[in-house]
Amino acid sequence: MGSEGPQRYRDGPGRHDDVVELRVHGVSGAGPERVLDQAHVRQVAGDRSGGFHRRAPEADDTDPNGVTLEAYRWGDLPSGTMARTLSLVFLLPFMLSNLAVWMRPTGRWSGPGVTVLCRLLALDLTLLYMLSAAGVALDLLGWRCLGMARCPAARGGLAGLDGWSIGQRLAVLALLPIAAVGFLRLLGARRRRPAGNSLWAVEPLVGRLRATHVAAAFAMVDLVLLVARSAGGRTTATSILLALTGAVLLACVALLGVPGLVDGAATARLAGRVAGGLRLVAYGLSVAAFATVALDPRGWPSSAGLPGYGRIIGSVSIVQMTLLVALGALVLCDPGRRVRRGTPRYGLGAPVIAAIAVGLAGAFSATLVYWSGTLLGGAAGRPLAYNWTILAFFLHVVAGVVVCGAMTVVSRRSRLRAAVAITDRDFPTAPPEATERRHRVTKMIARARFTERLGLLAVTYAALAVIGLSTSLMGQFQLEPDQLGRQLLGLPAGFVGVGLAVGSYLVAALLLALLLGGLFAYRTPWFRRYVGVLWDLGTFWPRAAHPFAPASYADRAVPELADRITQLTQRHAGVVLCGHSHGSALLALAVLRLPPVVRQRVALLTYGSPLDRLYARLFPAYLSEEVLRQVGERVGWRWLNLWRDTDPVGGWIFAAHRPGDPPPDATEPAARVDRRLRDPRDLTAQPGECRPPPLRGHHPGESDPEFRAAVRELACRLRDQGGA
Template sequence: MTAGPGRAQAPSGEVVELRVHGVSSAGAAEVLDRPLVRQVAGDRSAGFYRPRPGLSDERGTGGVTLEAYRWSDLPSGTALRTLSLLFLFPFMLINVAVWMRPGDALGGAVVRALCRVLGLSLTSLYVLAGAGVALDLVAWQCLSSPACLSDREWLSWLGGRPVGLRLVVLALVPSAAVSLLWWGARRPGRSFTAFRAPERASAGPPLSTIGQWDTEPLMGRLRSIHIAAAFATLDGSLLAARAAQGVPPAVAALLAVTGAVLLACVVLVCVPPLVDRAPGDPRRDRIARALRATAIALTVAVAGHLLFAPARWRADGGLPGYGSILTWLLVTHAVLLGALGVVLLWHRLRARGHQPPNGLGALVVAAAAGGLAVAYSAELVQRAADLLDRGRSPADALPGPARAYDWAIYGFFRALLVTLVAAAVVALVSRRGRTRAAQAVVERDFPAPPAEAAPRLRQVRAAIVRARFTDLLVPLAVLFAIMAGAGAATTAMALLRPDPGEALQRRTHVPAELVMFGIEVGGVALSAAVLAVVVAAVFAYRSPGFRRHVGVLFDLATFWPRSAHPFAPPCYAERAVPELARRITFLVQSGNGVLLAGYSHGSVLVAATVLQLPAEISARVALLTYSSPLRRLYARLFPAYVGDEMLCGIGGRVGWRWLNLWRDTDAVGGWIFSPHRADEPAGITGPAATVDRRLRDPDGLVAPPGDSVPPPIKGHWPAESDQAYGAAVRDLAARLRAAAP
């Protein structure tokens, strides 16, 4: 990335400390810790900044030239984007689950295929939720009820019309929603085109492929398949209602074509050559587009049949077939989750030196995605029913759909409640062990504290105890995944026609009213959460500071390229990583050494960037990471992309000019290679043993002279103001200068 007109070029013969912030950064001035900054490259969405010339503290520690890369506006944005997070979050989660696959080729391929089929099921679930409101509640039930149509002029014009016409007109609502998703998913991918690196074959670690290939053609095929599945799901709902009145040959033929389209969608998302390879192959593009065109033409044919073919509609109760389709979809989703769990557990049991729970990240995230999608869909239908009901229409007595959604909300609420209770139990049971470990850390860091420091010691110990709870989240997440999968499976009870309260009262003697009260509480809690996100979106639009905090979810979920679901937001790393690589290349070719400093999630960005640098460029690069989650979180959740081999590869590329700063009070970041202290031998040998440097936190227990409060407990806060950070910068800058040709 070259500097634009009027922007300063980087001076040669210096060391440039290029800082990359983590999620939710306030701005370049905060990252550089300088009040006045200027942009030297990039644009308004992401750019490179330096202190303004003439400042007394223009340079950094050791005389380095300060520069910051600010990327926080790539994933975060306006209120519209924040609102879209609410509805697209399940799609983002299932997309992240694909990248949590095992490292071996066979296990990774199976996990990828299962996650993509799960993504298809989420698309169909959303379409069924729209069909539940538009077709079942409005077209089928409300338009047949004079009480529901009373004082609703916007609906009364359809009252008394033929049932087929009502279904076709109201089917335009889910069709428009699918078209809106289609349009919205096509726009973001174009904005990063100028920043993509040229495609090249890479034999390096898998993480080095981030931003190295154009995902838009591949996402175009996957998008066409999902559009086809969406319209086929809508067609199935309409044809099921028609088939309940009789199955003439035309309906049978349309049903057969609908089933064939859905089967083709499932098969195609599991075929790697179509979705994962040959991004510029027009033949594969034509296959996906042909399937999409077939599904759209089928929708037109179904609408024409409902409009012009004679039928005796019995418009009583709920929309025929809708409840069965919904229930079987949820059961299929549970079966897919079970298959994913079996594959992941089998793979982790075969891997030596790893605990099985550490390899189940894909199952946890996929279960969370499914649970949220089911909960959103159920709430949409139930709240629409409440709106239409007014206590007089039959909308509150939906026979099939209400039971399926009741079971779905019950399953999600039960999984969440059990997990929260288990988390409380684990926190209490493990607290003694975590407290002993924290006490040992405090005693070694502050061997002779003054008597007045006792309250501060308790605060430090409590911070370490809380930070160590992060390591216990893996089994809790696995428990949630298991409970969420079981909750989806219990939706099959809707096929047996009991309500959750009635079924549990017969089996466990728990009062049915208590169960239904729990379901209502879960529904109200979910509605409150949805309302809170809407309110947060409004504040995010009005307050840049609040918007940055809301955008944390986007920052974490959209680092990985879209691979499982095309309606997820685009990957900002497709711009950030190539842009960083270009800037570093420009600085090195200008005669500078580059000290690449990554904080928190920024350390993941710089790791992917280093893996993409040519050898002649990385020879003039040093790496400083602090509060880094690479080992603690990413190595556990993404074993195929972050592991010992990849981390050692990064160290080798920069000539082991790498330092990592970490604190015991940090609940997110941690050590990379070894958790040893400065006065202890490392548990490993070789250059990797020199990478990690532990920081004592806080710097002291009592207020220093001239201050009224003791030094703060920093935890996961940035370390640029720490003396240890300055020492690390001086160390790495000296190594870079010594390695200069």
């Protein structure tokens, strides 16, 4: 198998009548020893990052029921090395902006519109990143510090530039933002070995997006330099270069803003040539702009900050706000927002995730400039727009925490009422000594049902994000936060300044927490199961909006699974695919890739699966009910889904089948997929046991009797049809 790489071990030839139970763990899952419930395992295919494992020694592969256990471990694919894990912290806003494009609704016109807006927002994030790097290098160091005697912290390391002219200093220091582009390119580089038949055919698109973003980033640095130089009067050279720089930026926007241009099959080659040409032109313009600024002998105007820099930041912030408002309006106006069971699914994942990405990018950029100015002695000052960004982030976090807490309290009564009804049906005759445990089960079900409130929470967060980002208008009008607070709200002098300081510390603490989280996630498996969820979900989807986002691990995992399933069906009676949590999504996509002759020998068992409860709502254009029905049809409806009311993540796929619900339609195969598991199985200990059955929640539970019974049932179905 070309996608597996070197194999440490080879699995045996297998028996013609046995069935393989292939287990795939969820996000940040445990090692193969825990998945297989064996102290010793051996790797039979794959490599260190992702491989297939069986029991050791080989003689113990098959259990008495004729089922051979095998596990696929993919947990290292999203991160890999510690350096790679830590780099994801810096790529987090880009990763989220890329995730938003996959959350587009299914409308004929709203879907392409959301894709365009998400790609323009992703480009805006790259420009914001470049502006923060240019703010430190050009505004703080080159203009405010080296031009004054009040920044001793910078003069020691850059003393060699003291005798240079302002233009020469700026031209040299402009190489720092250029290096920042190379740093992004290095972090976002593909470091995973893809499968031979990759799942997502997006690498040519990534190349076109990368060339476009690099061209725009170089043009933005040129624009900052040329606008500053033009403040003292334009020359013919600066006018021509400004016009060409603006043309490059507009061409980049047009390339991403015209639907189907950068990713259409008919225009792909043309778009690739245009993007590559824009990148070369941007390289040449940078050389010309640096030389023009460095060699211009004219004097520079007196100004507290780099001329024009604050206006450029404000313009980029206003563009972000406008794109976010347009994105939210487009999703809310989608005519296909209501689907089956009367559930409102507005596809709000796209604007919410985009708002989080923009908020984090703005906060990170503003904090970088804020703390750089502080470390340079404080006398250097900071652009006004960044003060508003930090203050908006602080207010947004406070408001978000308050709203989330309020929703938790307000919905508590209804969630408890629904949970009590469930426990009453499950345990109608609970003994008095089980009262406390029954209350604990009720509370766990109530907490799990908070997932149903995420839609309203998403609407609230999106509204708060737009309100918070609207403060960028204040910076554009050169209004001071502290002054505005005194005049409009009557706040005491310095009160808003405290908010700015707290906000900067909050963002710094967030960055530190993410870095430490990445470090502990790599070194500590139990910690990774919590913080690694974000990386595993964010890097599942390929780079279709931001080229500097981490590469998709599904590009290798899904084809690798499909190839392995094909091999196993050639040597065994069939394969029961067992996917827990996010592993069920990997298996569903793998099933869609299997050839017809292989699908006839495959059955599917999902448990704790978020396919309908979360993914169909978050990604309606790619994991909708229609797609899930295709999965069922591909496996001949040999599909069982186990779910629990105590699970906050997983749920039913097609029907809940709670006690008291109408019986499933015998003529509808999808109605027979879901099986609800009572959790716990009982409130009291069974005869011969010391403790009552545990509460499972989202725990896999491969050794539970219900799970083993489902595997046996699916294995019997495969044997009964003889693999035909």
